[in-house]
Amino acid sequence: MARGKLPNLPKDMAAEIMSRVPPLSVIQCKLVSKSWYTLIKSLVNDPSFVAKHLRTTTNDDDLSFLTLAFSYLNLPLYPSLDDQPPYYQPAALLPEPLFPDDFILAEELGCDARAYYYKLVKSGVIKLGYTIWTLILGERLPSLGRLSSNFEILKPSLHKVISLGMWNESIALFFYSSERVGERTIQVWIMDDCSGSTKGPSSWIKQLSVGPFIGITCLLTFWKTDELLMEVDGDGKLVSYNLHTNKLRKLAINAVVKMRNEELDISIYKESSFSSRMETSCVLENWF
Amino acid sequence: MSSSSTTTTTTRLLMLKASDGVTFEVEEAVATKLGAINNMVEEEGSEDLICLPNVNGKFLGMVLEWCKKHANNNTNSDKGNDEVNKWWDKEFVMDLDQNTLYHLLMAADYLSGTELVDLLTEKVASMIRGKKVEEIRETFKIKSDFLPGQEEEIRKKNSWAFE
Numbered sequence: 435m436a437r438g439k440l441p442n443l444p445k446d447m448a449a450e451i452m453s454r455v456p457p458l459s460v461i462q463c464k465l466v467s468k469s470w471y472t473l474i475k476s477l478v479n480d481p482s483f484v485a486k487h488l489r490t491t492t493n494d495d496d497l498s499f500l501t502l503a504f505s506y507l508n509l510p511l512y513p514s515l516d517d518q519p520p521y522y523q524p525a526a527l528l529p530e531p532l533f534p535d536d537f538i539l540a541e542e543l544g545c546d547a548r549a550y551y552y553k554l555v556k557s558g559v560i561k562l563g564y565t566i567w568t569l570i571l572g573e574r575l576p577s578l579g580r581l582s583s584n585f586e587i588l589k590p591s592l593h594k595v596i597s598l599g600m601w602n603e604s605i606a607l608f609f610y611s612s613e614r615v616g617e618r619t620i621q622v623w624i625m626d627d628c629s630g631s632t633k634g635p636s637s638w639i640k641q642l643s644v645g646p647f648i649g650i651t652c653l654l655t656f657w658k659t660d661e662l663l664m665e666v667d668g669d670g671k672l673v674s675y676n677l678h679t680n681k682l683r684k685l686a687i688n689a690v691v692k693m694r695n696e697e698l699d700i701s702i703y704k705e706s707s708f709s710s711r712m713e714t715s716c717v718l719e720n721w722f
Numbered sequence: 723m724s725s726s727s728t729t730t731t732t733t734r735l736l737m738l739k740a741s742d743g744v745t746f747e748v749e750e751a752v753a754t755k756l757g758a759i760n761n762m763v764e765e766e767g768s769e770d771l772i773c774l775p776n777v778n779g780k781f782l783g784m785v786l787e788w789c790k791k792h793a794n795n796n797t798n799s800d801k802g803n804d805e806v807n808k809w810w811d812k813e814f815v816m817d818l819d820q821n822t823l824y825h826l827l828m829a830a831d832y833l834s835g836t837e838l839v840d841l842l843t844e845k846v847a848s849m850i851r852g853k854k855v856e857e858i859r860e861t862f863k864i865k866s867d868f869l870p871g872q873e874e875e876i877r878k879k880n881s882w883a884f885e
Contacts (some may be wrong), residue, residue: 440824440846440862447827447843454847461880465855465873467864 445476452477453487460487617646620662644677736763737771738786744779746786755789757834774833781822781829788814788838815845820862 440448452460452474464474477483608622622641650664650673662675663685672685734750738759753772754760762772774782791810818826823846830838849861859866866873 440820443824443827444831447831447839450839450843451846451850454844455851459851459853462855463850463858464876464880465868466858466862466866468867470864471868471876 445473448473449477449480449483449486453483457487617648618650619643619645620647620650642677644675647675647682735770738782739771739773740777740779740782741775742778744782746779746782748786748790749793752786752789752793755793755835755837756785757836759833761834776832777829778825781825784822784826785829785833785835785838789835792837811841815841818845820849 440451443451452463455463460474460478464471608620621643644662647664649666660677662677664673664675665671666673673682674685675682735747736750736753736759738746738748738753740746750763754763759772777785791814792807815823823842827839827842827846830842850858853861858864868876
């Protein structure tokens, strides 16, 4: 009964099934038969499947997805503009000096599942008080198209520390006070850009405000849709804050040995079988 | 229609007619667990006979059996319902062969039985997840039709996945 075979299912249903299978298994299925090979090949080349696959496996409550990495507080990732990687292009020089004396560089790489693009966002505040925001979009980072986009920057007034992250598949910007003592409220802004090919300016939309928290040293990242990962008391201990239940819980990760002046940086890696993703992880490793 | 008086609306019966002419008499509350039927009932209202030309009797019967169990379990407003449903779902998919799975999936999809589609896709995924190529071939009764050398080539191209 040839018609009753699973590769004869409509493609969207096959995609539904395969999105529940871990990446390695998906690739191994290429070897089952010619029709399976064709099916898997067309699935993994389909950005909507890759996005679906990432979404389906995102609920995983497994801490093994957390990879911890350090970057030294006193060493900016890029010491000067001359040392930028060749594909880095400043997008816009904003006229307003926003942070007169700071030197901040942040970057984030993530998959924008709605636009089917991997995005690399860099932000830099350089000494002269000008702000450079660059957004680079591309399916595969090494051979990246140079598509830049301006941001309409928000006025951060009281909030000084900025970090970038991903939230619900969008690029997010976190603001919080640089005061290390007392209460700190965290504002989350989301980039209003999911087109992947926008040429005009993008804008930031204030999404939410959480806290105030006491004893939070550093906001790290979202690691599940609703869980915000934070460092407490500067000793490398991690807490996770759930946006729905408003509950803080301690994470039992003791592997973090933190030295003075070291800044904790956490990246969340997800296993994926798809080549563009593989390349992006390699790129990331080189940077750290 | 005169038959649908106020006293009978709560236990209204629908007739579902499969592609091979087999008919099923089902309570409305059970049948409307299927999105497609729910839509038809809402649109056509008084129509008691619903023809389903894309599903044959055997698989329609199985889909309805699943709906019935879930509808019954949900009427007992116990907290343990989820557990009961889960247990029953497990039983339901346990011994399905791939031919039945295929047709059930198509039927559930056609009838917009979202929960059932989820259950079945998960079942198929579990037959693939973490299995060796040979095991998958055995489960789905597939013979490799690659030419000599082709298999080795695919292995080489995706060597990271086959270490």
